[in-house]
Amino acid sequence: MKKKIWGQLLSIDLYDCDRYALTHKKELGKFCLALCKEIKMVPYGKPIVKRFGDGELEGNSAVQLIYTSNITVHCDEIYNRVFIDIFSCKTFNAPRAKKFCQNFFKSKKMKFRNTYRG
Helix, strand or coil: CCCCCCEEEEEEEEECCCHHHHHCHHHHHHHHHHHHHHCCCCECCCCEEEEECCHHHCEEEEEEEECCEEEEEEEECCCCEEEEEEEECCCCCHHHHHHHHHHHCCCCEEEEEEEEEC
16 A cells, blocks of 8 residues: 655755845745745735744744645844745645745745655
């Protein structure tokens, strides 16, 4: 019996990002909703965007629940990096998601890993 894939996880690390996009909570909220639309996911409620931490670890994080799981975003303002995880039990277009994220944050360098869980 072949195992069924339970979910897809795309982890994206963006470097040399536009500082404005990662330091403004409103922009992160817009990003979450726009990413949902781009990869054909249905948001469950509004994005949750919070600023917390101490010293170099202080920054913005966002969570967007989707009907098939969630999107998380963590911002590093010291080095202008953004770390994004998209997990869904419904498959999505990873190349499209990567391109959208890189363009939104105007990243000059990206690393990623796409895995299927199950």
